[in-house]
Amino acid sequence: MDRAKLLQKYREKNEQRVAARSNMNNVNRATEQRTKDRTKKVKQLENDVKRERTKNDDLRLERDSLKRKQHHFKQKISEQSVQLANERASHSETKEALQQAEKHISALQAQLEAQRTELDHMNHIKELHQKQSQRIRDLKQHNQRQKEALWQLKSQPSTFSAHAKKEIAQLNRKIHELHELKDVKHTPGSLVSKLRREMNAHNIDQLFTNGENQLARLAETAEELKKSKHRHVSNASPSSSNPHTHYGHIEKKNGRLFFITLSNEAFQAVSNTDVTDGTPVNATIRNKIAYVNQVLYLNVRKTKKLARKKKTASGRRPRSLGQHIGSFHVLLVGSKRLNRYKARLEEHGLQVTVMNPYEENYHRLLHVHYDLAILLTAHAPHAIYHYFNTASAHVETMKHDNEENIVARVRFFAKQQEWRKDRVRERLFE
Secondary structure (H helix, E strand, O other): OHHHHHHHHHHHHHHHHHHHHHHHHHHHHHHHHHHHHHHHHHHHHHHHHHHHHHHHHHHHHHHHHHHHHHHHHHHHHHHHHHHHHHHHHHHHHHHHHHHHHHHHHHHHHHHHHHHHHHHHHHHHHHHHHHHHHHHHHHHHHHHHHHHHHHHHHHHOHHHOOHHHHHHHHHHHHHHHHHHHOOOOOOOHHHHHHHHHHHOOOOOHHHHEEOOEEHHHHHHHHHHHHHHHHHHHHHOOOHHHHOOOEEEEEEEEEOOEEEEEEOOOOEEEEEOOOOOOOOOEEEEEEEOOEEEEEEEOOOOHHHHHHHHHHHHHHHOOOOOOOOOOOOOOEEEEEOOOOHHHHHHHHHOOOOEEEEEOOOOOOHHHHHHOOOOEEEEEHHHOOHHHHHHOOOOOOOEEEEOOOOHHHHHHHHHHHHHHHHHHHHHHHHHHOO
8 A cells, every 4th residue: 555655656756757847848948939039139139239320320420411511501601691791781881872862862953943943033133134224225315315405405595485494594503402402411311311221131120129110100200290290281370371481391501501392492591590400490482592480399299199099099000091102013922911911002002912922833923013022021931032132122121010110111112212213303404
């Protein structure tokens, strides 16, 4: 029993050994297979590593090539940047040069326009000069004919009538008296003539005191004196209404007294009262000698006070309506109160044309006829000066304009024209 058990155990152990060996063989085979597989994998990995190394080398070469290309591109970009900066600088210089050229062209165009305007003005002045020259030639021819006729009349004294001889004698006496009075100083006429000669744009402000035009005040004073004279004549006694009684003023020359009538006739004066140069008087003329009857004292202060009262009561200065100044043509250039000024001047018998340079073309001035042009500089552009000769006696500039100043300026121009006509008449008889 024991032997059978032992044999049985031996057999079992032997079977176990065989099974263990079989398992070992299986394990060895599996291990060998795994080893083979691992070897294959290692070889495959080595091949993969080789391929990756090859790829890595290729990538390195490609990277180096790319770096070289990048460096080359950077150089090109730097060169292009420098070239672009140069082109931008050149473009800026070209743009500045173009702007300067445009400014120069604009200046040339403005200069050309100014030259065209000046040329038109010069052509207008040339036309006026030609007309004036033709008029002067006509006047010279007329004067020559008058002188020839006068010479013929002088060469044939026997043909003169008694009336003509008397008239010539009176004219000669008047010319002689006018020559004697030619150098008389400090008379209203001489002062106005001196004011007219010496008044210019530099000293015109001296005529304005506290913003008031002294010429307008003088014109008002003259009007009041004239009205006062008329009142004095109307209220005078019957003896003073004698047709031989004349009104005027006294002028002194070389210690001698002369009586100047309202019609500018001069007579030697005799006065029993003290009179000074410019004293208003009335006198009786007998045998070409003026005997002073009365010295006229005018209360100018009282007249001014009355004028102020009227102005305060009505809100504005009273104006003389319908007082005739003349029928010549006046041109007003400005942009304010033109219709009011026009209506005021037309009340005095004047022909008035108004022109607003801000609304009308300047070239219209080249075709407007005028005897007197008044430029209202306070509300008119400076460009209008190109169309006027401000040195001419027919062109006036006014900075402080109102109705009274304009009327006074026009009245002064009319008076000056009368003086010029008187001088022409005097020259005809010289």
